[in-house]
Amino acid sequence: MKKKDKVKPRTQIFGSSLKERTFNYYIRETEEDTKSFNESLFNKTNLDNVDFYLFQSINNEEKMRDMLFGLAYFYDTNFTGNRDFIHIPNISTITDNAVQYPVIIATKKDELGNDAIIGATTVKMENNSSISDNPYFPTKNENVLSITGVLSSCDATFRDGSRVRGVGKQLFKSAIKGAYKINKNENIRLICEIDCRNKNSMNSVCKAVRELNDEAINVQLGIVGYYEVLDKKNKMVEAPTFVLEIDLSGEKDINHQEKVFDFNGCGIAYNELNEELLEVIRNNTKEYRRFINSKEGNIVVYHRIKAIDALKVTLKTGDTVEGNERVPVLQSINVEYA
Numbered sequence: 001m002k003k004k005d006k007v008k009p010r011t012q013i014f015g016s017s018l019k020e021r022t023f024n025y026y027i028r029e030t031e032e033d034t035k036s037f038n039e040s041l042f043n044k045t046n047l048d049n050v051d052f053y054l055f056q057s058i059n060n061e062e063k064m065r066d067m068l069f070g071l072a073y074f075y076d077t078n079f080t081g082n083r084d085f086i087h088i089p090n091i092s093t094i095t096d097n098a099v100q101y102p103v104i105i106a107t108k109k110d111e112l113g114n115d116a117i118i119g120a121t122t123v124k125m126e127n128n129s130s131i132s133d134n135p136y137f138p139t140k141n142e143n144v145l146s147i148t149g150v151l152s153s154c155d156a157t158f159r160d161g162s163r164v165r166g167v168g169k170q171l172f173k174s175a176i177k178g179a180y181k182i183n184k185n186e187n188i189r190l191i192c193e194i195d196c197r198n199k200n201s202m203n204s205v206c207k208a209v210r211e212l213n214d215e216a217i218n219v220q221l222g223i224v225g226y227y228e229v230l231d232k233k234n235k236m237v238e239a240p241t242f243v244l245e246i247d248l249s250g251e252k253d254i255n256h257q258e259k260v261f262d263f264n265g266c267g268i269a270y271n272e273l274n275e276e277l278l279e280v281i282r283n284n285t286k287e288y289r290r291f292i293n294s295k296e297g298n299i300v301v302y303h304r305i306k307a308i309d310a311l312k313v314t315l316k317t318g319d320t321v322e323g324n325e326r327v328p329v330l331q332s333i334n335v336e337y338a
Helices: 016-039 061-078 091-100 167-183 199-214 273-283
Strands: 050-054 103-109 115-126 143-152 188-195 220-230 241-247 259-262 287-295 298-309 313-316
Touching: 016 050, 016 115, 016 167, 050 167, 061 091, 061 103, 061 115, 061 143, 091 103, 091 115, 103 167, 115 167, 143 167, 143 199, 167 188, 167 199, 188 199, 199 220, 199 241, 199 313, 220 273, 259 273
Parallel strands: 143 188, 259 313
Antiparallel strands: 050 103, 103 115, 115 143, 188 241, 220 241, 220 298, 287 298
16 A cells, blocks of 8 residues: 555544634634744735634535545645655545644745645644554653644745745744644654655754754654554565654653665665565664554554664665656646635
């Protein structure tokens, strides 16, 4: 099964009161981030402003409907890289997420004055009653937030023709800052999953954490585990995926030594790319515990490891990301925003 086809497990959602408070935190956080992001644009005009807000804060039903289709189109057309790097949600998944989880959107006015989506992410929430409920990050009776589907536009530009940069990093910052404030009153954990070769996503979340540290927000970013997915023949069906935890207290024990994951040459000799990627990870990590669960006909093996400081990690991917590009499915959707 391809990662793009994998449906994440339905887990127990936060208690209703905590869920409501989480939405409210993110509404306030995105309002603050819109101001700070645009102040960094210096002499850009108001037409060049980038707005960050929660999808659920839209108070116009027609615009909400159009944004749902706009999000489906945005995800489909703005990622044509390695298909293992991101799960591309369809309209059904996007609608389901919008009902259950905070969905952060970045928009900018286009030449017609419409709100064009240039970035998005969903912050999923879970509190599992069993360690096997979520085999990709096994926890029990803990409030866990997951930053998922972070994507920014590949061709968004300002009026002067320069590219809009830093949207993905800002989405990570928004998700982290909201969780940081929630954690002051509620005990939560915050994670994200990144394919072991996805340097762009790794760089974005690392930049976000560095900037937050510069702003006196003391958080750490650690690779705390990784998982592999096996079919019935015990063969890996996708590349290993790192699980990163943003330590919201900044006090957890993390290995701060420099670490290099060198994947150059993997898959060349024996054409067993995923297995060779896994071997590199095994040789560079210390495993504490292994969890084995079944999910949708596959076996998911989660490896909990001695946490590694992601800010000190270098990924050398070589050509291991090549040859698995996805092709957009949606050719055109005409969307007019109210």
